[in-house]
Amino acid sequence: MTVNKLETALEQTLANGDKIFIPYIMAGDGGLDKLPEQIQFLAEAGATAIELGIPFSDPVADGPVIQAAGIRALSLGVSLRAILEVLKATKGERSIPIVLMTYFNPIYAYGLEQCLADCAEAGVSGLIIPDLPIEEEGEIPELIADHDLALIRLATLTSPRERLTKIATKTRGFLYAVTVTGTTGERNEYIDSIGDYLSNLKQVSPKPVVAGFGVSTPEQVKQLSSYCDGVIVGSKIVKSLHEGNRDTIEELILATKS
Numbered sequence: 001m002t003v004n005k006l007e008t009a010l011e012q013t014l015a016n017g018d019k020i021f022i023p024y025i026m027a028g029d030g031g032l033d034k035l036p037e038q039i040q041f042l043a044e045a046g047a048t049a050i051e052l053g054i055p056f057s058d059p060v061a062d063g064p065v066i067q068a069a070g071i072r073a074l075s076l077g078v079s080l081r082a083i084l085e086v087l088k089a090t091k092g093e094r095s096i097p098i099v100l101m102t103y104f105n106p107i108y109a110y111g112l113e114q115c116l117a118d119c120a121e122a123g124v125s126g127l128i129i130p131d132l133p134i135e136e137e138g139e140i141p142e143l144i145a146d147h148d149l150a151l152i153r154l155a156t157l158t159s160p161r162e163r164l165t166k167i168a169t170k171t172r173g174f175l176y177a178v179t180v181t182g183t184t185g186e187r188n189e190y191i192d193s194i195g196d197y198l199s200n201l202k203q204v205s206p207k208p209v210v211a212g213f214g215v216s217t218p219e220q221v222k223q224l225s226s227y228c229d230g231v232i233v234g235s236k237i238v239k240s241l242h243e244g245n246r247d248t249i250e251e252l253i254l255a256t257k258s
């Protein structure tokens with residue numbers, strides 16, 4: 001029951017009075033053999049779930065830090081297939097839910113049905129596919145649900161209210177609330193209406209609302225998660241892991257604890 005694993009972890013975090021913290025890491029950055037230990041470190045540091053990026057040659061939504069991590073992983077020959085094999089082999093060792101963040105192309109190249117079956121077998125709980133807008137999903141959400149995986153939808157600042165409501169109703173697991181316009185990466189400030197945007201999403205979303213993009217300090221973690229159910233941090237985590245600066249990661253996670 002992989003979807004349940006994700007939803008239970010999110011619910012438990014909120015029931016404890018904490019906020020959700022989902023770190024994004026690039027699979028295979030530093031070598032795929034490092035992945036199980038990186039996951040274990042983040043789980044022990046108190047992460048709720050992990051968003052695992054699949055390296056891809058044309059990552060249109062990624063800023064410089066994540067692009068560079070993807071290039072490092074690709075240069076080591078890291079593939080979706082190899083990542084799923086590592087996840088499958090280490091499934092019994094971890095209890096933290098894993099969500100894959102991948103552009104649609106690697107899934108398509110793998111073969112949709114086979115990829116979903118292998119994700120489920122590897123113990124993956126959900127998928128974030130940023131270049132699959134709801135207008136173009138077709139039958140894909142049903143196939144994903146048939147494999148007991150959550151398709152996590154993204155809400156963006158530029159979506160009209162009606163579209164946001166549709167996205168919020170359709171999302172599974174949680175709603176990913178993108179907090180900036182543009183690509184991933186650290187930001188110094190958010191738009192003034194960020195609180196209203198997140199509070200509105202909370203009102204229309206039956207699932208937890210988790211804010212991501214541009215979050216890199218404990219203060220930002222606290223600020224954004226005060227309007228919703230928690231945060232996703234990508235670039236800052238990727239950079240800190242790469243530089244061996246793990247204290248920074250622990251401090252970010254600590255900011256979500258009550």
Ligand SMILES: O=P(O)(O)OC[C@@H](O)[C@@H](O)c1c[nH]c2ccccc12
Nearest residue numbers: 024061130184185213214233234235
């Ligand atoms: O790096 P940031 O600004 O902290 O943002 C999170 C983000 O990296 C992660 O969720 C992500 C990485 N690549 C993406 C592509 C689309 C949507 C989300 C993502």
